[in-house]
Amino acid sequence: MKPNLANERQRLWGVTFGFVALLLILWELASRREAAPAYFLGPLAILGTAAERLLHGEVLGQTVRSASRAYAGFLIGGAVGVALGLLSGVSRTVRDLFDVSQAFVHAIPKISLFPAVAVWLGFSDASRILIIALSCFFPAYLNAMSGAMGINPRYLWLSRNNEIGPVRTFFQVVLPASLPRTLVGLRISLMVAFILMVATEVVGHSDGLGSVVMLAYQDGDYRQMYAGILMIALAGYFSNLVLERLAVRLCRGQNMEFGG
Amino acid sequence: MLTINSVVKKFRRGSHVVHALGPVDLKIQQGEFVTVLGPSGCGKTTLLHMLGGFETPTSGSVEIHGQPITKPSRKLGMVFQEATLFPWKTVLQNIAWPIEQTGKSRAEALDQATAYLDKVGLHRFGKAYPMELSGGMRQRAALARTLAMQPEVLLMDEPFGALDAPTREEMQEELMRMWQASGLTVVFITHDITESIFLGDRVVVLGGKPGTVMEDCRIDLPRPRTAATKSDPKVLEYRAHLWDLIRRASAA
Numbered sequence: 001m002k003p004n005l006a007n008e009r010q011r012l013w014g015v016t017f018g019f020v021a022l023l024l025i026l027w028e029l030a031s032r033r034e035a036a037p038a039y040f041l042g043p044l045a046i047l048g049t050a051a052e053r054l055l056h057g058e059v060l061g062q063t064v065r066s067a068s069r070a071y072a073g074f075l076i077g078g079a080v081g082v083a084l085g086l087l088s089g090v091s092r093t094v095r096d097l098f099d100v101s102q103a104f105v106h107a108i109p110k111i112s113l114f115p116a117v118a119v120w121l122g123f124s125d126a127s128r129i130l131i132i133a134l135s136c137f138f139p140a141y142l143n144a145m146s147g148a149m150g151i152n153p154r155y156l157w158l159s160r161n162n163e164i165g166p167v168r169t170f171f172q173v174v175l176p177a178s179l180p181r182t183l184v185g186l187r188i189s190l191m192v193a194f195i196l197m198v199a200t201e202v203v204g205h206s207d208g209l210g211s212v213v214m215l216a217y218q219d220g221d222y223r224q225m226y227a228g229i230l231m232i233a234l235a236g237y238f239s240n241l242v243l244e245r246l247a248v249r250l251c252r253g254q255n256m257e258f259g260g
Numbered sequence: 261m262l263t264i265n266s267v268v269k270k271f272r273r274g275s276h277v278v279h280a281l282g283p284v285d286l287k288i289q290q291g292e293f294v295t296v297l298g299p300s301g302c303g304k305t306t307l308l309h310m311l312g313g314f315e316t317p318t319s320g321s322v323e324i325h326g327q328p329i330t331k332p333s334r335k336l337g338m339v340f341q342e343a344t345l346f347p348w349k350t351v352l353q354n355i356a357w358p359i360e361q362t363g364k365s366r367a368e369a370l371d372q373a374t375a376y377l378d379k380v381g382l383h384r385f386g387k388a389y390p391m392e393l394s395g396g397m398r399q400r401a402a403l404a405r406t407l408a409m410q411p412e413v414l415l416m417d418e419p420f421g422a423l424d425a426p427t428r429e430e431m432q433e434e435l436m437r438m439w440q441a442s443g444l445t446v447v448f449i450t451h452d453i454t455e456s457i458f459l460g461d462r463v464v465v466l467g468g469k470p471g472t473v474m475e476d477c478r479i480d481l482p483r484p485r486t487a488a489t490k491s492d493p494k495v496l497e498y499r500a501h502l503w504d505l506i507r508r509a510s511a512a
Contacts, residue, residue, distance in 0.1 A: 253389035
């Protein structure tokens, strides 16, 4: 069974990479046509610029600034979301406490709160991280709650049979049993963090990749613009990859697919 | 010793009250293996849950050594129909879990768990995750985990009900072998007549609506019981008798 799986995986990689390579070649060829406008850059040109700007340090610095905002927001929003979500899943009282406020705030696109937050905190890192955290809260909260509500009630009986108190039960039974679903929520939160990272950086005076892209657009520096977009994509891709690997490790034995 | 004193259980379902069980009176001696036989819906699982302290009787009392059972305890080990092992732990870690709860170190718990693993014949599968095991192996592991609590009483709710016939027979014989060496009191719920005869010192037939004890039948088959016991002509006699009872119970 195992060698078969490995073959399958190899075949999959062949197909995936073949398709990506084909797309990149077509794109490159299209950008080299005489009729192609100046703003239509090919992948090689973008990669070249990105590598060059990366070496000169400016894009790398901006990437670090952006990513640290995204991660800070993700960690705060994700942690609070998971904690409250799991508690809401096991306690009817906690669930009722948050139900209306949660549903109401969830319906607001969080970026629309950015100006309101900026009134207090200015267009600062604090307000950006707050907006990112708020957006990350919801997928984490809702999935952790549904994970905790969906655990096999017999697990809790088992815990009672062993005369284990509520705190131990929470950490030793509820948390691991809800983990697959909770991690699905956190992966959505992570992607949301990157979206809100860019969104909060194009507004107001800012630095970071979002502002790099926006300023490059205003200056007509399309190479720089695409280099910024490429860095956003790379940062998001690798962050997701790390979280996915972590999820697979943490959920060993629990039958859960982590596709995509 | 387990005592069930005129226990009645009623459930509230919407606006009306369902009288599910009782009154039931039963005494179970220490070290006795009692099987409770009855059609589905006769309240046998409810009775077991009350013995485990997971449900409380509407009236009457359930006692162990004269003390009322008001909440679950490690003295009363449950074995459910589904194995309900923690999927995120290996088989050995699952069995070690109840031991860890007593404050023993992880290493010590794992060490002790190995002994229980051997006892149920799973010594080669300690590192496997539950989802990698067959249904029968999972149920063995679940039994080992309950034994690791060091209970005085085993409360088993149709533990072999979901297994295929050959595995079920094998598990019954294995349970007999283990129990005969243990001194445990066992209350074993089943709707399989042959199973109830082969395992039990007594077969308590529960039936009717609300469920009551229709017969408390002593099984005089020699111990130790092995696979050969199943072909004892007495088994067939008991079987015919109990069949007759069950049929009348369903007709009533």
